[in-house]
Amino acid sequence: MLVLTRKVGDELYIGDRICVKVMGISGGKVRLGIDAPTSLRIYREEVLAKVKSENRFAAEWELTDFQKMVDHLPNNSRER
């Protein structure tokens, strides 16, 4: 991993089009400003981790759970 030291107000570029600026530091938190093409999605790591763990949890369905859910659906919501 490349490790750089920057001061508040300093910027750094990743390639030609992504610019990360240190906006401020307070109370152990760093505020970053990011200029990047809208074609790139930018996520906080924990959001990605949350989706990953929700997927893992979602991979544990048993057939009986499915049946139980469908059997107890509110009336008239069954497709056929």
Add this chain to the structure above:
Amino acid sequence: MKVMTSRFGALEIDDDRIIDMPDGMIGFAERRFILLSPDNNGCFFWFQAVDNPALAFVVTDPTAFVPGYEVTLTPDEYEKLKLDPESADIILLAVTNIHHDSTSNITINLQGPVVVNPITMVAKQIVLENGKYGIRYPLFTSPAPEPSLKKEEERPADSPQKISAICSNI
């Protein structure tokens, strides 16, 4: 082709019903999936991995439960999905979870929808980071003596999307 599944045994699936996920489901490496529609599915489908018999998710059409639910794709995602931005004909699937804690609550993940291009059968799971949609949107409690969705307008609508066009009946 023949697809082996741990829940439904061996299935014969038309090749044109196989969905390719080059990036897989987030956290999983498997990249080929099929959508299975059991009899009496109550608008839920199994999203079954083709190359791993044990891996299957339960998915549903989020737009049937959340009116106005929409996902804005980036140019990169259009490209990955081999999707023509002009036509933008997509199917959204929400990963469904059942919580066995006290009651069996059913939730759907609105923050990480699976976007399917029904023409090319390429799909991608997208992560939305706008704070608008939650990861555990509650649908209802099952089983429930008094279903929480009682009012007419709260019942899931007939699936507005054409999921039936890309799934296999089992």
